[in-house]
Amino acid sequence: MKLTHLLTALSLALVVTEARAEKLVIKGSDTLGAKLVPQLAEQFKAQHPGTTFDIAAEGSTTGIAAIIDGTAQIGMSSRRAKPAEVGAASAKGVRMKPTIVAYDGIAVIVNSANSIKSLTKKQVEQIFTGEVTDWSAVGGSGGKISIYTRNTSSGTYSDFKELAMKKRDYAGGSQKMAGNEQIAAEVGKNPNGVGYVGLAYTKAGGIKVMPIDGVLPSVQSVHAKTYPYARPTFYYTNGEPSGLAKQFLDFTISAAGQKIAAQVGFVPIP
Amino acid sequence: MLRNYFASEIVASSHGPHPSPLPTGRGSSIAARHDGCDAQLQRSPLTSRESSFSLREKVRMRVLLDAICRSRIALKLVSVALLAGFVFTTDLRAQDAGALLDLLVKKRLITDQEAEEVRGELTRDAAATSAGKLKLSSPITEIELYGDMRLRYQYNGGRTAGDTPTAAAGSGVAGLRDWQERDRERYRLRLGLRGTLADDWFFGLRLETNASSRSTNVTFGDDSGGANAVFAKNSDGIFVGQAYFGYKGFKDVTLTGGRMPNPLVNTLMVWDPDINPEGLAEQWKHTYNLTFGGSAPAVESYSKDGKAVAAVEAEPFKVRLDLFVNLAQFVYADSNPENVLGSRATTTGNGRSQLVPNTDAFLLAWQVGARLNFPKNVFFQIAPTLYNYTGNSDKFNIHYQGGSPTLTNAASLAQNQTGINSLLVFDLPWEVGWKVGELPMHFFGDFAVNLEADARAAAAGNPGRGDQRYAYQVGAGIGQLKAKHDWQIDVWYQHAEQYSLDPNMIDDDIFDGRLNMQGIGVKAGYALSDAVIFSITYAYGQRYDNALGTGGTPIAIGINPLDRYQFFVADLNVKF
Numbered sequence: 001m002k003l004t005h006l007l008t009a010l011s012l013a014l015v016v017t018e019a020r021a022e023k024l025v026i027k028g029s030d031t032l033g034a035k036l037v038p039q040l041a042e043q044f045k046a047q048h049p050g051t052t053f054d055i056a057a058e059g060s061t062t063g064i065a066a067i068i069d070g071t072a073q074i075g076m077s078s079r080r081a082k083p084a085e086v087g088a089a090s091a092k093g094v095r096m097k098p099t100i101v102a103y104d105g106i107a108v109i110v111n112s113a114n115s116i117k118s119l120t121k122k123q124v125e126q127i128f129t130g131e132v133t134d135w136s137a138v139g140g141s142g143g144k145i146s147i148y149t150r151n152t153s154s155g156t157y158s159d160f161k162e163l164a165m166k167k168r169d170y171a172g173g174s175q176k177m178a179g180n181e182q183i184a185a186e187v188g189k190n191p192n193g194v195g196y197v198g199l200a201y202t203k204a205g206g207i208k209v210m211p212i213d214g215v216l217p218s219v220q221s222v223h224a225k226t227y228p229y230a231r232p233t234f235y236y237t238n239g240e241p242s243g244l245a246k247q248f249l250d251f252t253i254s255a256a257g258q259k260i261a262a263q264v265g266f267v268p269i270p
Numbered sequence: 271m272l273r274n275y276f277a278s279e280i281v282a283s284s285h286g287p288h289p290s291p292l293p294t295g296r297g298s299s300i301a302a303r304h305d306g307c308d309a310q311l312q313r314s315p316l317t318s319r320e321s322s323f324s325l326r327e328k329v330r331m332r333v334l335l336d337a338i339c340r341s342r343i344a345l346k347l348v349s350v351a352l353l354a355g356f357v358f359t360t361d362l363r364a365q366d367a368g369a370l371l372d373l374l375v376k377k378r379l380i381t382d383q384e385a386e387e388v389r390g391e392l393t394r395d396a397a398a399t400s401a402g403k404l405k406l407s408s409p410i411t412e413i414e415l416y417g418d419m420r421l422r423y424q425y426n427g428g429r430t431a432g433d434t435p436t437a438a439a440g441s442g443v444a445g446l447r448d449w450q451e452r453d454r455e456r457y458r459l460r461l462g463l464r465g466t467l468a469d470d471w472f473f474g475l476r477l478e479t480n481a482s483s484r485s486t487n488v489t490f491g492d493d494s495g496g497a498n499a500v501f502a503k504n505s506d507g508i509f510v511g512q513a514y515f516g517y518k519g520f521k522d523v524t525l526t527g528g529r530m531p532n533p534l535v536n537t538l539m540v541w542d543p544d545i546n547p548e549g550l551a552e553q554w555k556h557t558y559n560l561t562f563g564g565s566a567p568a569v570e571s572y573s574k575d576g577k578a579v580a581a582v583e584a585e586p587f588k589v590r591l592d593l594f595v596n597l598a599q600f601v602y603a604d605s606n607p608e609n610v611l612g613s614r615a616t617t618t619g620n621g622r623s624q625l626v627p628n629t630d631a632f633l634l635a636w637q638v639g640a641r642l643n644f645p646k647n648v649f650f651q652i653a654p655t656l657y658n659y660t661g662n663s664d665k666f667n668i669h670y671q672g673g674s675p676t677l678t679n680a681a682s683l684a685q686n687q688t689g690i691n692s693l694l695v696f697d698l699p700w701e702v703g704w705k706v707g708e709l710p711m712h713f714f715g716d717f718a719v720n721l722e723a724d725a726r727a728a729a730a731g732n733p734g735r736g737d738q739r740y741a742y743q744v745g746a747g748i749g750q751l752k753a754k755h756d757w758q759i760d761v762w763y764q765h766a767e768q769y770s771l772d773p774n775m776i777d778d779d780i781f782d783g784r785l786n787m788q789g790i791g792v793k794a795g796y797a798l799s800d801a802v803i804f805s806i807t808y809a810y811g812q813r814y815d816n817a818l819g820t821g822g823t824p825i826a827i828g829i830n831p832l833d834r835y836q837f838f839v840a841d842l843n844v845k846f
Contacts, residue, residue, distance in 0.1 A: 081393070098387070
């Protein structure tokens with residue numbers, strides 16, 4: 001009889017433990033999801049024992065889609081939701097609510113062996129649209145330009161198109177990479193490579209960041225909005241967040257969360 | 271209207287506290303940041319995004335900001351006004367809102383987060399509108415949907431000559447002075463889309479009813495299909511009438527390729543207005559503003575009743591000269607295949623045999639023109655043009671004959687009516703216009719001569735009749751059809767000889783698309799509204815040279831020679 005009581009008590013304890021182990025599903029941007037959000041999650045877990053995270057960083061489009069489909073509580077996005085996405089969400093009764101969680105500067109990177117010192121906005125547009133195909137045309141020492149971009153589900157892909165390319169199409173020969181780290185790695189290996197990454201990924205080896213019209217991406221230039229390719233990054237939720245999602249969002253924009261953002265390489269909210 | 275609303279809302283609201291509907295969040299220190307606002311406004315130049323606004327928009331924006339800056343408590347009201355204004359105004363462009371929000375953030379009047387929330391609301395509202403559900407690809411900078419629909423009653427009547435051979439009498443066999451008449455109720459639909467693209471490109475597309483190059487009409491009740499023919503749809507097809515794109519990136523130059531609106535200045539004596547030629551066109555147009563005189567006083571100063579009267583400056587005489595060049599290379603007919611398996615086939619026509627041509631036929635046009643615009647709405651335009659045909663393909667390789675009065679009607683019709691051999695046409699369309707009061711008037715006309723008419727006549731079996739090489743049109747008009755209650759009447763006389771023009775391109779309404787015809791045309795129209803025009807057109811023609819047929823594929827009337835011809839249409843046309 002005592003053994004039965006003991007087993008019952010153990011079962012109840014397991015049920016209670018299981019019920020308290022809440023899970024937060026976060027999907028979306030690779031820019032946010034590759035470094036920042038996992039580190040925030042680790043810190044958050046330390047403060048909220050029993051919390052588990054399911055983080056999938058496959059591009060902003062997937063994050064926004066996950067909010068619309070209800071398959072995630074938080075959608076990470078390095079771009080704003082498009083009108084079509086907002087319309088699709090409304091049609092399903094989902095109210096897309098953006099919250100700025102940090103700022104980013106999209107850095108244009110070249111191989112560290114490249115002789116070029118800086119680029120203008122016009123030259124960046126020409127390079128990425130394919131109007132210019134050789135480094136000699138933009139002051140370099142020659143060589144066929146190899147362009148590395150994010151894939152089409154990436155918010156950085158569409159943000160860069162809007163911010164730097166007047167919404168024109170990328171050059172036909174550009175190579176699409178799954179994430180910032182891959183772009184940095186490829187540009188680091190290719191002396192004629194050029195690409196773009198979030199600020200958090202500019203410390204990779206073999207690359208250097210180009211000043212654009214004389215301005216380097218930095219905390220100061222992003223806050224002052226003088227760097228041309230600066231942008232906010234977002235958590236999207238279905239309406240006002242609640243429960244664990246709200247706790248994690250509040251933590252992200254708290255002083256502690258913003259400190260982590262700065263450490264990772266993002267520009268904190270001023 | 272929208273930005274006026276903003277301004278008045280802000281000013282009206284700036285005298286008392288109003289709660290903000292937006293969460294304060296990190297914008298709670300907004301009032302503190304407001305210090306020095308006026309100074310900011312004074313010293314900050316317009317950003318590039320602001321620079322994209324019109325002057326009026328910039329002024330309104332400044333008024334808005336100025337109103338905000340005059341009151342600390344108005345800071346949150348920026349968001350109120352923005353939100354209210356945008357929510358209740360559906361025609362606001364999203365980019366305007368985005369630029370305005372960016373500006374407010376830059377001026378530190380609202381936070382990024384507040385801006386994002388407003389932006390999200392706007393996007394949500396915009397997505398719910400009809401316009402918000404429409405998605406255009408990003409290279410499109412401007413797009414226009416347009417078209418028209420027409421209901422028509424049409425009468426065609428033609429009479430045979432009184433002195434041509436006749437076949438044995440029977441049903442459907444032409445007798446002497448025999449009339450063939452047709453009454454038709456018809457409609458047409460043309461639906462177009464045209465627009466501009468980034469980097470000076472443009473495009474156009476138009477769908478039309480009827481597959482014919484010279485008609486967009488569908489006749490009610492002419493469907494085939496037995497019991498199911500009543501109100502059937504097999505004659506109500508939709509076809510691509512225009513599909514073209516082009517480039518305007520060079521100064522004064524327009525380059526176009528595809529199936530395009532006719533780029534040449536022309537009249538319906540030479541070109542049916544329904545034809546959309548296929549190929550390439552290069553256009554150049556430049557305007558010169560010329561001033562004559564005006565430097566010296568027209569009247570010397572003088573004294574009148576002891577008072578000095580100042581000298582009167584002579585008004586300079588101003589003329590605007592538009593010079594233009596239109597070049598076209600149209601693919602008239604495609605030979606298929608160019609290189610046949612084995613030996614080339616032989617064709618027999620007009621009593622002789624020849625190898626079927628294996629090259630494409632092209633219509634080349636060179637047009638140089640000018641339009642002089644004088645003061646007081648007087649203008650003169652002239653556009654000399656040379657049309658040349660190269661090749662005749664495997665479709666137009668039989669020499670043109672055009673019918674004959676020495677044959678029965680059936681035999682005359684069976685002669686070749688479409689050959690494009692020996693056509694080198696010089697054409698001279700012109701127009702003079704002026705206004706009497708507010709009433710526009712114009713004279714117009716056209717003159718054409720086939721410089722190879724001798725060879726064309728000889729190939730047709732009528733050597734020595736190369737004198738039938740001329741065509742001309744002269745007419746006058748009064749009024750215009752631009753707005754409701756406008757009216758217009760045009761009257762003209764037209765004369766086109768048997769070997770003067772390409773019978774495949776002349777207008778198919780007036781004189782049934784035939785040559786060797788002359789007569790009058792009258793067209794009168796009245797605008798029932800800005801979009802609806804009622805018009806009637808009447809034409810009467812008769813054969814010009816009784817020794818020749820009336821060349822051209824019969825369009826409505828199966829008679830050759832077409833000795834007399836009448837045409838009448840009443841149209842109700844709705845443009846949209």
